[in-house]
Amino acid sequence: MIKIAMIEDDLELAEVLSLYLKQFNIEVTNYEEPFLALSSLKLQKFDLIILDLTLPGMDGLDVCKEIVEKFNIPIIISSARSDITDKVTALKLGADDYLPKPYDPRELEIRIRTILRRFNKSLEKEELNVKKTFVLDEEKKEIKKDGVYLKLTAAEFEILSLFIKREGFIVSREDIFENSDILNSDYESSGSLAVIINRIRHKIEDNPREPNYLHTIRGMGYKFIQ
Known part of the structure; x- marks a missing residue:
């Protein structure tokens, strides 16, 4: 701290x-x-x-x-x-x-x-000696998992970047939309955010149904832990 x-x-x-x-x-x-x-x-x-x-x-x-x-x-x-x-x-x-x-x-x-x-x-x-599973490079718009680049859409990159930067803290749906340059009310009304979260889990989790990294906190949002 x-x-x-x-x-x-x-x-x-x-x-x-x-x-x-x-x-x-x-x-x-x-x-x-x-x-x-x-x-x-x-x-x-x-x-x-x-x-x-x-x-x-x-x-x-x-x-x-x-x-x-x-x-x-x-x-x-x-x-x-x-x-x-x-x-x-x-x-x-x-x-x-x-x-x-x-x-x-x-x-x-x-x-x-x-x-x-x-x-x-x-x-x-x-900080340099702490080995993280996920490494974010904002300048290059890239995220690595265990040294391997993840193939992400622009929306997936934006959301996963936010989770990584706020690791350990609950991120609400409102936080995601407020910090997004891509997502808008159309995503929120259509439920597309849940679809994007699901796609991210399939790309980062060994078992998306039992996530180790990206957790849903019922009634509050999501928490990313690595």
Whole structure:
């Protein structure tokens, strides 16, 4: 579990980001007050900091400076302040990335993992040494099972990719449609999604009737485990 400390006084945004990141095995603890956050960093271990710049009682740039001086933790600045000077100053102080608001939570998740791989080489090695049955290559639009390429249609690739990225978490039908560039209401109304899921099972399971990887969670959706 990746542990993130977020210093953000917009509680609604903090809750949205926390819920989104949770599905990727990222646990977020939010601190509305920067002084409380700095105190907590002395007592708890976090893998990364997400820091807003406009905070009550203390400017975010000052918080960034103190974190860099006292702790060895990577920092992503998440701010609505558009002044390029703030961005330059934050990076000069030692922040690892600067993400201007508003942004897609998916971009935040990718940046978190990218920074952690760069910051923690041992984590990168652990990830590389873990042998997965299924390997997703989004750039090439390919999925391998035990080193062998799966022959998938565009819709099958899209859905199986989503399952792999959210391994271990329940993915609802609504999640699939919301994250799909191919599927639309026609698929939902005609029941074609169930047909695609069945085709995927026939391509990845030894026994599609007793799946080892792609499980149906009654009334909730699907869970992919490898």
